Amino acid sequence: MRGRVAFGAAALAITLGAAACGPDRRGEGAQAADAAPPPGPRRYDPTVAPAPREVIRALLSIRDMPLSVDSSCATAGTSPDDADLGDYVSGWLAELREGPGKNWIETSVTPEPDSATGTRAWRSAVVFRHVDGDDRWGWGVRFLMSGADHRVIPGSVQCTGAG
Amino acid sequence: MPLTKGDLDALLGQNISEICGNGYAAPNDNHCAHFVSHAAGYGFGTTCRSMKAGTEPGASIRVQELFARCPTVGRWADRPGSLLSCLVFVTAAGNVHVSKHQMDNVPRKHVGIFLSGTIWHYSNSQHKVVTQTPEQFIHHYPGSDIALFYGSFPA
Numbered sequence: 001m002r003g004r005v006a007f008g009a010a011a012l013a014i015t016l017g018a019a020a021c022g023p024d025r026r027g028e029g030a031q032a033a034d035a036a037p038p039p040g041p042r043r044y045d046p047t048v049a050p051a052p053r054e055v056i057r058a059l060l061s062i063r064d065m066p067l068s069v070d071s072s073c074a075t076a077g078t079s080p081d082d083a084d085l086g087d088y089v090s091g092w093l094a095e096l097r098e099g100p101g102k103n104w105i106e107t108s109v110t111p112e113p114d115s116a117t118g119t120r121a122w123r124s125a126v127v128f129r130h131v132d133g134d135d136r137w138g139w140g141v142r143f144l145m146s147g148a149d150h151r152v153i154p155g156s157v158q159c160t161g162a163g
Numbered sequence: 164m165p166l167t168k169g170d171l172d173a174l175l176g177q178n179i180s181e182i183c184g185n186g187y188a189a190p191n192d193n194h195c196a197h198f199v200s201h202a203a204g205y206g207f208g209t210t211c212r213s214m215k216a217g218t219e220p221g222a223s224i225r226v227q228e229l230f231a232r233c234p235t236v237g238r239w240a241d242r243p244g245s246l247l248s249c250l251v252f253v254t255a256a257g258n259v260h261v262s263k264h265q266m267d268n269v270p271r272k273h274v275g276i277f278l279s280g281t282i283w284h285y286s287n288s289q290h291k292v293v294t295q296t297p298e299q300f301i302h303h304y305p306g307s308d309i310a311l312f313y314g315s316f317p318a
Contacts, residue, residue, distance in 0.1 A: 071208070071209070072209045072213065072214075075208075075225070075227055075228060075231075075268060076209075076225075076268060077268060078267065078268055078269060078270075079267070080265070080267065095270050129191055130270065131191060133288045134273070134286065134287050134288045134303060134304070135270065135271055135304065136191065136192075136193050136287040136288065137192075137193045137270045138189075138191055138192050138193075158213075158214075160214060161192075161225075162187075162192050162193050162194065162196065162197055162209075162211075162214075162224035162225060163192070163193025163194070163195055163196060163197075163224070163225070163226060163270075163272070163273075163287075
């Protein structure tokens with residue numbers, strides 16, 4: 001299963017000021033939040049593959065993981081100062097600039113049992129791609145997601161990419 | 164055994180799927196270091212086998228890892244006259260730190276094999292092995308800051 005999200009630099013321009021433009025709901029929202037119990041872990045049907053946005057969400061959740069997590073990540077950052085997956089992902093996202101060629105984010109999910117527990121898991125990957133003639137690359141991260149809660153299974157993370 | 168012109172000519176025109184027995188051959192991936200490593204037998208660092216879980220010997224797939232393993236590196240103009248064959252790298256000069264023996268993992272970097280005045284490399288746009296002269300190879304990427312670097316063959 002593969003997903004593809006094409007975008008240019010404009011799509012990266014997140015409107016950070018948007019929250020300040022809406023009505024102030026702090027009073028009513030804060031009261032409701034105070035009364036609500038803390039959310040428990042979400043449960044998922046282990047036979048249904050994570051959607052592309054869930055795979056990307058899982059990647060974001062491991063941004064603090066050090067690049068020493070796997071030898072494939074150790075020298076994969078665009079800067080020698082990169083220390084964690086957040087640095088690595090940020091570096092490659094920043095290369096998806098406006099200009100000639102195409103940029104896109106590719107996600108993929110295939111079923112694969114978690115070898116440690118034998119339970120259902122999903123081999124998931126996110127790849128940032130650029131193609132402009134010989135300027136062609138795809139760097140990203142792959143990992144196992146638990147079928148039960150869609151969390152990243154520790155020890156399953158690798159950085160992908162060649163060239 | 165050292166690479167010969169005949170070895171490399173035998174690979175001319177081939178797609179990476181014909182060269183890599185591990186099936187690491189997606190057309191949108193960059194296979195320059197991958198080709199060089201299959202041709203020369205380099206299997207260190209991140210390999211096609213570790214990425215694709217194949218059964219054949221793995222070949223290195225990353226340019227910066229090849230550069231770091233070359234016993235000697237330098238600007239192309241400084242290549243020793245005795246170095247008649249070597250790896251040749253093309254990228255923006257600022258990405259290469261010769262004194263540290265290090266190349267940054269930037270998107271625009273490429274590698275080929277220099278032998279007898281010719282460079283064999285994998286064209287990712289043509290999806291096949293091609294040959295060029297160094298004078299042509301330096302134009303692999305546009306820009307006035309693009310430069311060639313040599314690296315003696317890793318052991």
